[in-house]
Amino acid sequence: MTDAARRAAMALLVGLGLAGCGSGAPGPAGNHAQAQLEASARIGDVIVRVNAVPTASLGEAVARQYGIERSNRTIMLLVGVRRDDGNGNETALPARVAAVATDLLGKRQQPAMREVRSGEFIDYVGTASVIAPDTLRFDIDITVEGGPAMELHFNRDFFPDRP
Template sequence: MRTIEQACVALLCLALAACGGGGSEPVPAQPAPPPAELHVGDLHVHATAVNTMALPERVTRNYGIARGEQVWMLLVTTRRGEEGKDVAVPAKVEATARSLQGQRIDIVMRELRTPDGLIDNVGTFSITPPDTLQFNVQVTAENEPTRTLEFTREVAK
């Protein structure tokens, strides 16, 4: 897992741990779900959905995305090779989500290249919590057929 993915997961855990209500008993923070993963041969795809308010402002600024209570980010990374020695692979990424009420959410994804040579695909979408989203992510890496990654995430209030 790369640095930005680790930062997203760690920050989400910290944000959940910092949440509290006036006068109510503290509730232990639930760990952020691990990224959804797809491994085909030496191709590795990871996808993470996180509320943008759980990310530091510098991260959202670097990614060029807005922060907001109802704004979520989908981060998809595509790598090739042995984990820890893998390299970023350019990929076309298309993503949708479906709410419990059947609402389809088209997530416009765009490629971002980091100064250290990583390639991430990032998209944002709005959702009013609470809800449960079923994600469908289509990934077409260079010289590969399209692969599908499906996963579910709870959007807590």
């Protein structure tokens, strides 16, 4: 299979597999339940994990680690790119990550994705605005140094905090 065919197949599979992520109403925990949702994709031994969470639900230490200001109107997009050695061990991979977040009205934002290192791990972090309730569609392009290019597409619902 050619690289272009592999990328097209991966984009289709990921789009279909992740289309429903976050589509249900939050449970009793409210926005905290959304923090548990993670989208992931794999090409060969490369795994990409993506999460989008309201920054208000982040603990102070986590917000500080990622350099994020906590707010009810901001979400954090977190992307991790890892190589799986087949034995359950993962190694962080450098990558170029670009993202677009689009709300239900079609307003597009391009979160500036920046690299954050924590020990041996590398994450890519960006923020986008949201006025809940809303649904954001994320289109993420990941290019692994010396490896495959991937496109991930998924939706995430955001709800206002409930008392």
